Amino acid sequence: MNMKEELKAFVDNELSEQDRTRILREIENSPELQAEVIELRQMSRMIQEEAWQPEPVGLERTLGALASGGKRTPWWMGRPMQLVGALGCLVIFAAIMFPVFAQPKAASRKTWEMNQSKREATSVPGGHPNVSSDYPAFSAPAEEKGKFSPQVEAGWSGSGFKDNVVDAQFRERDSNAGLSKGANARSKPVAGEATSSQAPAVDLGSLPAPRLEIKTANLSVEVIDVPKAQQEAEAITKGVNGRVQSSQKSDDEGRLASAELTLRVPVRAFETTVNRLRKLGRVLNDSISGEDVTAQVADTEARLKVMRAEEDQYIELLRSTKKVGEVLSVKERLSQVRQEIESLEANRKVLRSQAAESTIYLSLTQKPSEIHPRQDPEWSEDAWSRAVSSLGAVGRFLGKVVVYLFVFSPIWLPIVGLAWWMNRRNRR
Amino acid sequence: MQAVTDMGTPREANDIASIAREHYDTVYRFCARRVGVDAAADTAQETFLTAQRALAKFRGASSLSTWLLGIAHNECRRMARKRRCEPPTIELTETGSAEHHEETIINRQALQQALAKLSTEHREVVLLHEVEGLSYEEAALVLGVPVGTVKSRLHHAFANLRKSLTEYQEVAR
Helix, strand or coil: CCCHHHHHHHHCCCCCHHHHHHHHHHHHCCHHHHHHHHHHHHHHHHHHHHECCCCCCCHHHHHHHHHCCCCCCCHHHHCHHHHHHHHHHHHHHHHHHHHHHHHHHHHHHHHHHHHHHHHHHHCCCCCCCCCCCCCCCCCCCHHHHHHHHHHHHHHHCCCHHHHHHHHHHHHHHHHHHHHHHHHHHHHHHHHCCCHHHHHHHHHHCCCCCCCCEEEEEEEEEEECCHHHHHHHHHHHHHHCCCEEEEEEEECCCCCCCEEEEEEEEEHHHHHHHHHHHHCCCEEEEEEEEEEECHHHHHHHHHHHHHHHHHHHHHHHHHHHCCCHHHHHHHHHHHHHHHHHHHHHHHHHHHHHHHHHEEEEEEEEEECHHHCCCCCCCCHHHHHHHHHHHHHHHHHHHHHHHHHHHHHCHHHHHHHHHHHHHHHHHHHC | CHHHHHCCHHHHHHHHHHHHHHHHHHHHHHHHHHHCHHHHHHHHHHHHHHHHHHHHHCCCCCCHHHHHHHHHHHHHHHHHHHHCCCCCCCCECCCCCHHHHHHCCCCHHHHHHHHHCCCHHHHHHHHHHHHCCCCHHHHHHHHCCCHHHHHHHHHHHHHHHHHHHHHHHHHHC
């Protein structure tokens, strides 16, 4: 290193004492070196004194990070805009993905509701006793209505669509009441006696204590082995002196096995049977409904009594009538009354039968993960076709995602762009 | 420094806090001049967090501030790569006294331009020695180069500055 090269070190006092003395001697003899030393000192001083001194910030944050055991400040705490962008993207992604995942669930729910409505439609053979056109209902006295209405309402509470069914039944009941009142009014002049219209009220006061209720349960159970579960369900039913009204089994190749059973069990064993059936597997759907038909049965029986009294009166009248015209007229009326009596008796029989036996609609489905592997020699082809099918499904899914992303791009693209821009700006 | 090297875990936590309080300004300014104000706080924090983890290994071979600036130097390089920062610049501001200005024969604007023309390596040693006030040995430790290299780089840096200033004066005439 030549002498000039050591001038800067001399100015900075970074030389050894020996070198310093040597350089000093050289400088004293050279005006050029003296000028250079002055210039170097001035440059150095100007840089030292006028260099930009940034104002320190962030000491507290650093102390906090040090105090928390060296955990770095989360990136989102320092960059709120990026956090907002990330959250926005997340929300959009969820909004895009939600309909895709919600579809199978909604479809499943819809199918279940359709099955439910189908069952309700078929659960009233020949029409519901209350809405049957074959069996004209009889109006219950106001006080009797007041007795059963709250019970029915309480029994149905807790399910929206069931409430609607009850409302419909009430409307029908009320309308039937209006009609039967008219029928009752028509029967009065024929009966010719005021006591006939009073009879139902008097008889209803001595109604039997036990209430008559039509109970129905809808159970959907996921089981490991459908045939075995079906056998168990049938055994449970027979064990309580019940019967299997109908059963339907499906075990198609490549699909999950399932079975639909309609079970009739004595009312007293209803709860026990339902509880035992629930234990067959995992309960997917479970609903129990009840309809109090005590008043309907009482109505029917009261009307029967009125009709029989009327029949007796016609028979008496027939005996005392001598004119042919009157005899024919009375006989015709007697025939009508007897037909009505037959109808009412049939109606009462159906109601009592339904009330005596409760209905359980049991749906058994096989648990997907517990399908027993078939000992299929063509397993490789089967696996291949399944894999290809799965690949297609994944492809369709990805395609859907791409379409959704494209359609929703006016929403997420600006947010992502903004987040990217903020990120770039923060880096600078 | 013995106190630092011998301390146990509970004292270590307290000491790193006191070290941070004492040296934060130096480290922050060092970082701000290299990666900019926006990233300086993050880089300084990273420097002290790294120092906290490495404190037990510090044997006092250099001063604590030199050791910290060495860590900060590495953190700044990492941050500069990550955020694609511009190379460090030496900015001069008018803070000197009026008397000093009258005495000096160097034009500030000319010096600013001359500093901007320096290579990154030369600018780095000028920053460390002139601005941060490190000795040649300390600057060598921070940069991880021999002292002779620092000495040589500083000589050439100032030679280039003088050359640029001379050219400026000739153009001004």
